[in-house]
Amino acid sequence: MAYSILDQIGHTPLVEIKQLNPNPNVRMLAKLEYMNPGGSVKDRPALAMIEAGIASGELTRDKTVIEATSGNTGIGLAMVCSIKKYKLLLVMSESASLERRKILSARGAELLLTPGHMGTDGAIEAVYKLVRENPDTYFMTDQYNNPENWKAHYNTTGPEIWDQTNGEVTTLIASIGTSGTVMGISRFLKEKIQRFQLLGLNHI
Incomplete structure (x- = not known):
């Protein structure tokens, strides 16, 4: 069991x-x-990144996990954060499908939409800007570099x-x-x- x-x-x-x-x-x-x-291979790194953040002390209860994704990493992070009781902000292009937005919201993630013409790069840039301006507020999983x-x-x-x-x-x-x-x-x-x-x- x-x-x-x-x-x-x-x-x-x-x-x-x-x-x-x-x-x-x-x-x-x-x-x-x-x-x-969570339905994909991305569950593995989602769990690993959160657990590593907790172990290092970088992810604390007063911080919000933040990531640029509208894909399976977001679904994995939403599942892990929900169970471990961490707030999660997912930043994605407004061109992401309504269905995907509903899935992520239903799993407890807060969503921030960036201009569609900027694509994934726009979402990543927005995450880095938020973290730079509010380092004590966010824990960035940073799937592309972690x-x-x-x-x-x-x-x-x-x-x-x-x-x-x-x-x-x-x-x-x-x-x-x-x-x-x-x-x-x-x-x-x-x-x-x-x-x-x-x-x-x-x-x-």
């Missing part, structure tokens, strides 16, 4: 893909990260893949966003496999 939904982050299944694989000499496996409680992002995957996702394949994994294929997932998993597996291969996929 789990005593917290946060205990269910990680240890996701690894399943073999057969119908989409044209080469019988190659095994294709998929890590089902959507089975994390080493706890990739360390979450070095400490959990990589070892899980290694164990689930009995050390037979040779190649990682993963999409690149903040690059935390790819960096953490590949760092771990490169320490285990001499001829490890990495294929990073960029969003268009």
Whole structure:
């Protein structure tokens, strides 16, 4: 029995893909990260960044967690902050879908919208400005630069893949966003496999 939904982050299944694989000499496996409680791989760094902030003393009860995101990191942070009882401010472009805004608000996050034409860069700039002007008010998780992002995957996702394949994994294929997932998993597996291969996929 789990005593917290946060205990269910990680240890996701690894399943073999057969119908989409044209080469019988190659095994294709998929890590089902959507089975994390927040629905994505981003639950891992969300939890890691918050717990590291608490451990370092930088995140205190009188501070609000702040991050620029309208994506899965925001959902993960909203879940973690709700359970650990920290206030959360998510800054995002006003072009973010109404559905996504409703999901984040329902999970307890406060939202700050930035001009749509400025995109993600505008949201990031707004976060840095708020933190500079109010350093005692906010704890910035800073997913794009926080080493706890990739360390979450070095400490959990990589070892899980290694164990689930009995050390037979040779190649990682993963999409690149903040690059935390790819960096953490590949760092771990490169320490285990001499001829490890990495294929990073960029969003268009």
